[in-house]
Amino acid sequence: MRIRSLVVSSLLALSATLGAAQAADPAEQIRERLTAVNDRIEVVAVKASALPGIYEVELGSGEVLYSSESGNHFILGKLFEVRDSGFVNLTEQRQKAMRAEALAALEKEDMIIFSPEGEAVATLYAFTDVDCGYCRKLHNEMAEYNARGIEIRYLAFPRAGVDSGAYDKMVSVWCAEDPQQAMTLAKQGQVPPQAECENPVAEQYQMGVAFGVTGTPALVFEDGSLMPGYVPAERLAAFLASNQ
Structure with missing residues (x-):
């Protein structure tokens, strides 16, 4: 009787444990x-x-x-x-929503923005590295992007990470008195004057990693769509027009 009682008790305890787990x-x-x-x-x-x-x-x-x-x-x-x-x-639909939500929460002063003179027809977020060749090609066309009504909002993405020379340069760009000018000089191959301040470079790099950015430039649309690589202004404008 003792053995049977023990077995019954054990089975009841096991049943309760399984029920709790379920x-x-x-x-x-x-x-x-x-x-x-x-x-x-x-x-x-x-x-x-x-x-x-x-x-x-x-x-x-x-x-x-x-x-x-x-x-x-x-x-x-x-x-x-x-x-x-x-x-x-x-999966991409879910990630698009995540990116769009994160972008909407950004402060304008944390980005380096090149805006058209008139009303912008599109806003693109560009993860960039000042030492990246195709990022420099994109920047060389900035006037053309803006002329077509495209606003470019730069986010920092030093490809070699936060312990790299590119990271240090980008901190200096973001901390410059005139970040737009500093960005242009850096994209021309010049080393920006060293500057330090509270800056979003590391945070934006981590955001890029979370977004799935693996190289630069990487363009992200307001809806969270990610377009990797350099896209000439004319072709980008045509793409935007066809997807309105």
Whole structure:
């Protein structure tokens, strides 16, 4: 009788434990599972995905992964939906929304902005590196972009990271008395006079990483769409006109 009672008690305890596990919040389970492996993983948000039983997990790095309810298995990649009109990248839609929200929260004084004389027909955010050849080509066409009504808002992205010579130059550009002039001189290959101040260069670099920027220039539209690489002013204007 004692043995049977012990078995029954154990089964009841196990059942209660399993029931509690099943009743646990899947989002919390996934957070705990990931951070238990590496406490440096920052889980920003967890929500149900379009796939039954699979959860979308947004990381602080900007990456999106898809996890089982238990958090024991995950997929790092892009989720597509098949529609009559074609394939829809649901992961990119989510990342677009994240980028757009982050851009809308930026302060103008933290960016180096080149605006058209009249009303802007489009505003683009350009992650840039002063030592990047194609960034210099883009800057050389700044008057043409502006003439076509395109406002360019520069964000710092020193490709070699925050412990690089480009980073130091970009801090000096952002801290200059005339950041526009300093940017132009730096894009011409000149070393800007050293200057220091409270600046957003490192923060903008991290934002670029979270956005999925891997090279410069990288253009981001107000809706969060990311267009990597240099695009001549004429072609960019034509693209904008065709997508209005």
